Amino acid sequence: MKTTHERFWETKRLDELNFDEWEALCDGCGLCCLHRLQGEEEDDPILTTRVVCRCYDLARGCCGDYANRFERVEGCTQLTVERAAEFDWLPETCAYRLRHHGLPLPSWHPLISGSPQGAKQHGVPALGAVLETDEIDLEEYIID
Template identity: 65%
Template sequence: MKQHETAPFWETKTLEALNPQEWEMLCDGCGLCCLNRLQDEEDDTAPIYLTRVACECYDIKAGQCSDYANRFEKVEGCMRLSVERVAEYDWLPETCAYRLIYEGKSLPAWHPLISKDPHTVRPHGMYALNPILDNEFIDLEDYIVEESI
């Protein structure tokens, strides 16, 4: 690093020290947190199963939330990711920047903050692959994509 350059914010600040804009910038836009998960409601220690079924606000073509600003009002159970709860986010993919920074790890080369290109996520397979939209007729158990997380 040249003498006049400074390290990027995600390398110099703790998650608690990030401002709201920096917190949002950590998101790589993969959409994996927009996929429905299943867990035994009576057992918080039970495995979490990821499905291919995306939230009703997920825009499949764009690969992102169709109403990000109003998602909490529109979707019951949409979780606000926050620094106060980051220790609970072991259900997020291992590539998630929130999880990586919390665990003291570096961002991958394909992350938009590193590559300077928001489209580098998809060529590396880091996105909600072939999602379908949630509706009342879907049985989530038919769409599990991993054994558990």
Template identity: 55%
Template structure:
């Protein structure tokens, strides 16, 4: 990876290794989100994708994720700009907005557990959707984001 690439290069210019390194592993993008059909609010649950390893706080089959979970989306520079539901701390979102990475980010701090230390990790915080019936989703709401359009 090129030296301090996150400060010098655009998302479009990154190699795949540099792109992957932007992820701090918080796991927040693996949470179930629902859109309210009436007001387009985005509701976030503390319920994670069935492929999410809630103890390790990461995808349990990252290589085959798109085959196994068809609605898992590949982040791209365009999506990093458009997905306003990504957390404010997400490295992709921050660079897409012209903001620096947080000081605790693994690339800056050298600490792979930086997101956990900063309190933004879903480590041990989420329940797998395999264990929560749809009818109970209301009990797991942790955030409601208003429509931005």
């Protein structure tokens, strides 16, 4: 990964990041890969399930085809600067959400710890995730 500043996330706004810096902010927790449900009304709460899309690699704990995810998975949401501000369902530990609010990254974040497994080592990943199938009823897997 090439960045222009060693601790770029502390000095740049999200809209100033280059592609590599933007991608480096992701800690790989997989929580944004979980399916969500929302009622028909705009102000209905967004409910998170333990179900991940078919593209997710449960063994590795990450997207199995990250480069092609938008073509392969209908509804896969691309996180943008604008969406980081809108998506209050993003995990509280999400670096995009934290930096949008001007908050520091957690000490276990790969950019700080140097470990790509930082999120997993601190119990942050999509624990107990279930792979999506045609037979799954998402409502049965809602996380409280």
